[in-house]
Amino acid sequence: MITFQDVQIHFGDFHAVKNLNLNINEGEFFTFLGPSGCGKTTILRSLVGFISPSGGNITLDGRDITHVPIEKRGIGMVFQSYALFPTMNVYENIAFGMRVKKASKAEIDKDVREIARKVDLKDEQLFKKVSELSGGQQQRVAIARALVLKPAILALDEPLSNLDAKLRVQLRNELKLLQKQFGITTIYVTHDQEEALTLSDRIAVFNNGVVEQVGTPQEVYDRSQTEFVCNFIGDINRLEPELIENSSLKQIVKPGKIAYVRNEKVSLLPLPGEGVVHLQGEVVDREFYGLYSKYVLKAAGGTLLKTIEKENGLEQRKVGDRVDIYINSEHILQY
Numbered sequence: 550m551i552t553f554q555d556v557q558i559h560f561g562d563f564h565a566v567k568n569l570n571l572n573i574n575e576g577e578f579f580t581f582l583g584p585s586g587c588g589k590t591t592i593l594r595s596l597v598g599f600i601s602p603s604g605g606n607i608t609l610d611g612r613d614i615t616h617v618p619i620e621k622r623g624i625g626m627v628f629q630s631y632a633l634f635p636t637m638n639v640y641e642n643i644a645f646g647m648r649v650k651k652a653s654k655a656e657i658d659k660d661v662r663e664i665a666r667k668v669d670l671k672d673e674q675l676f677k678k679v680s681e682l683s684g685g686q687q688q689r690v691a692i693a694r695a696l697v698l699k700p701a702i703l704a705l706d707e708p709l710s711n712l713d714a715k716l717r718v719q720l721r722n723e724l725k726l727l728q729k730q731f732g733i734t735t736i737y738v739t740h741d742q743e744e745a746l747t748l749s750d751r752i753a754v755f756n757n758g759v760v761e762q763v764g765t766p767q768e769v770y771d772r773s774q775t776e777f778v779c780n781f782i783g784d785i786n787r788l789e790p791e792l793i794e795n796s797s798l799k800q801i802v803k804p805g806k807i808a809y810v811r812n813e814k815v816s817l818l819p820l821p822g823e824g825v826v827h828l829q830g831e832v833v834d835r836e837f838y839g840l841y842s843k844y845v846l847k848a849a850g851g852t853l854l855k856t857i858e859k860e861n862g863l864e865q866r867k868v869g870d871r872v873d874i875y876i877n878s879e880h881i882l883q884y
């Protein structure tokens with residue numbers, strides 16, 4: 550288990566990480582999620598050993614590693630920028646760390662080829678210069694280079710950010726399979742909520758050097774503990790005071806609270822169960838995506854509500870249509 554205990558990180562006068570307390574379990578896929586500049590890379594670098602905290606401790610299975618040198622921590626790192634040796638071929642890039650550790654030629658050859666296969670690099674790619682490879686292949690080399698040293702922990706800092714959307718999804722799926730296969734404790738940094746939700750066992754959401762919430766993807770999404778988390782993850786509607794005042798939401802939203810509901814929890818079809826809020830509105834915009842459509846509805850007091858409806862071919866709504874709107878009160882988040 551990795552433990553951050555009261556960790557503080559300063560850059561001069563700037564307090565980048567404030568009193569971080571966090572546990573990461575063995576074998577877990579754990580993600581640091583947050584907007585640019587919130588301190589994700591800084592925390593990851595303190596775990597790997599590039600940065601020394603100004604206070605607190607980082608322990609690994611009870612052993613204090615706060616000031617242990619990088620090479621003695623057993624943590625592999627993959628960077629957004631790949632950080633490969635551009636003039637060396639793929640094989641030499643992957644072998645580099647093993648050569649530093651003075652592994653035998655035979656051992657290096659066996660491990661390099663085996664890990665290359667696991668990350669889907671073909672034999673004929675092994676002797677190409679990395680500069681001749683595509684971004685996706687270069688990132689595979691970077692992942693192989695980290696994994697070949699059999700680290701206890703793999704740290705990845707926005708490894709997919711430089712790739713195009715399709716490749717990002719493909720590599721994301723491969724990474725998830727690889728992690729399951731190796732069972733390696735993985736710390737993954739991203740600003741992309743979709744990556745965080747699809748990949749992680751647990752997510753820590755950061756804002757301004759502080760953890761806002763730690764939880765499973767579903768917990769963080771469905772039960773966002775802070776207003777920041779609920780706005781940062783997923784698309785959400787703010788329920789404006791005029792709408793609350795003029796509807797049965799008045800009985801649900803506590804006075805003085807700010808209320809939200811996720812887009813997909815706003816329904817145009819009746820919902821079963823108790824505690825369903827019924828509103829009326831008008832379709833003011835519709836975007837057709839094929840699989841689904843996105844709607845903007847205008848409800849009482851002029852509040853705009855966004856929703857998404859699967860295109861099942863049964864119901865079509867046009868701009869100008871009057872619609873009934875249903876919200877399960879359990880899905881209303883209040884801060």
Ligand SMILES: Nc1ncnc2c1ncn2[C@@H]1O[C@H](COP(=O)(O)OP(=O)(O)O)[C@@H](O)[C@H]1O
Binds near residue numbers: 563583586587592
């Ligand atoms: N070496 C440094 N010197 C001074 N400030 C830094 C340094 N590294 C990061 N920072 C600052 O610390 C904050 C967190 O940065 P970073 O960890 O890179 O954020 P993230 O990875 O979440 O985008 C930012 O405000 C950044 O400008």
Ligand SMILES: [Mg+2]
Binds near residue numbers: 586589590591
């Ligand atoms: Mg960063």
